[in-house]
Amino acid sequence: MRALVFDGTLSLCEVPKTKPINGEVLIRVLYSSICNTDIEILQGYMGFNGIPGHEFVGEVISSDSYLYGKIVVGEINCSCGECYLCQTGRSTHCNNRTVLGIDGHPGVFADYVALPEKNLHVIPEGLALTSAVFTEPLAAAIEIFEQIQIKPSQNVFIFGAGKLGMLISQVFRLNGCNYTTFDLNEGKILKALKMGLNAMPLSALGGNQKAEVCVDCTGDSKGINLALSHLFPRGKLVLKTTVANPEKIDLNQIVINEFEIIGSRCGLFEPALSLLSQGLVNPEPLISKIFEFPKIIEAFAMAQKPGVLKVLIKHG
Numbered sequence: 127m128r129a130l131v132f133d134g135t136l137s138l139c140e141v142p143k144t145k146p147i148n149g150e151v152l153i154r155v156l157y158s159s160i161c162n163t164d165i166e167i168l169q170g171y172m173g174f175n176g177i178p179g180h181e182f183v184g185e186v187i188s189s190d191s192y193l194y195g196k197i198v199v200g201e202i203n204c205s206c207g208e209c210y211l212c213q214t215g216r217s218t219h220c221n222n223r224t225v226l227g228i229d230g231h232p233g234v235f236a237d238y239v240a241l242p243e244k245n246l247h248v249i250p251e252g253l254a255l256t257s258a259v260f261t262e263p264l265a266a267a268i269e270i271f272e273q274i275q276i277k278p279s280q281n282v283f284i285f286g287a288g289k290l291g292m293l294i295s296q297v298f299r300l301n302g303c304n305y306t307t308f309d310l311n312e313g314k315i316l317k318a319l320k321m322g323l324n325a326m327p328l329s330a331l332g333g334n335q336k337a338e339v340c341v342d343c344t345g346d347s348k349g350i351n352l353a354l355s356h357l358f359p360r361g362k363l364v365l366k367t368t369v370a371n372p373e374k375i376d377l378n379q380i381v382i383n384e385f386e387i388i389g390s391r392c393g394l395f396e397p398a399l400s401l402l403s404q405g406l407v408n409p410e411p412l413i414s415k416i417f418e419f420p421k422i423i424e425a426f427a428m429a430q431k432p433g434v435l436k437v438l439i440k441h442g
């Protein structure tokens with residue numbers, strides 16, 4: 127099968143077809159998309175080598191599966207189901223887990239991918255494949271509301287109007303929050319405004335303007351310190367950024383200001399699919415370009431350019 131392989135550099139190769147192991151099914155990838163995590167992997171994040179990619183929609187082709195022929199999206203954490211963390215409802219933190227295209231599990235930038243059957247969700251009828259491919263990052267956006275309660279009276283600053291920031295902003299809007307989304311890139315702010323989001327260029331944010339909740343989804347190592355500097359005492363900081371080279375932060379200010387820091391990663395797929403199929407979150411304006419699979423290296427080059435949002439890959 128064709129696959130994009132990372133071993134210090136990216137190359138498009140012919141590799142042996144993926145074989146599902148115990149509990150896994152084989153999926154033919156229809157669409158995939160490039161996430162900031164994939165770009166960080168190129169910088170050495172997680173020390174990953176192999177086939178990257180974790181955002182996809184595909185068709186189950188294992189004929190012995192009850193999902194045979196179904197169009198599915200897939201959760202990225204492959205957990206054991208038996209360890210203490212799995213048994214206490216924390217399977218996304220399983221000690222024995224592999225993570226699709228990120229840690230010990232070949233990813234989706236290939237013709238085929240294998241995932242445990244239990245990780246898969248059939249997409250609702252009528253949902254466009256190009257929207258379904260956003261399920262994983264939207265689930266990550268929704269995860270914030272599984273973790274903390276935000277009152278409508280509290281103001282929220284979202285740092286980063288990128289791929290994830292725009293989904294997070296839409297989820298905050300849905301919840302009736304008093305949010306503002308900031309970004310350095312004017313093009314992204316214009317796009318956000320066009321989508322009806324409450325967005326402003328970062329340059330318009332005064333040094334002493336603060337919020338009760340700050341979300342860092344800049345995808346930049348400096349984002350955490352930026353967000354901390356705009357947080358009220360006893361405020362909540364939600365961290366979404368993961369980078370290959372994190373910045374140091376001064377923990378004293380967390381003690382002095384009694385900040386609450388919440389790390390936030392993967393979320394539930396069903397609510398994400400529900401919002402997408404009802405049209406309550408619209409990811410389509412975030413698509414910058416769709417590349418055919420043989421042009422995937424070009425797609426990666428484009429995805430790293432400033433101002434570019436989601437780059438999709440059409441397999442097949």
Ligand SMILES: [Zn+2]
Pocket residue numbers: 161162163180181262263
């Ligand atoms: Zn992702």
Ligand SMILES: [Zn+2]
Pocket residue numbers: 205206207208209210211212213217220221222223
């Ligand atoms: Zn486990």
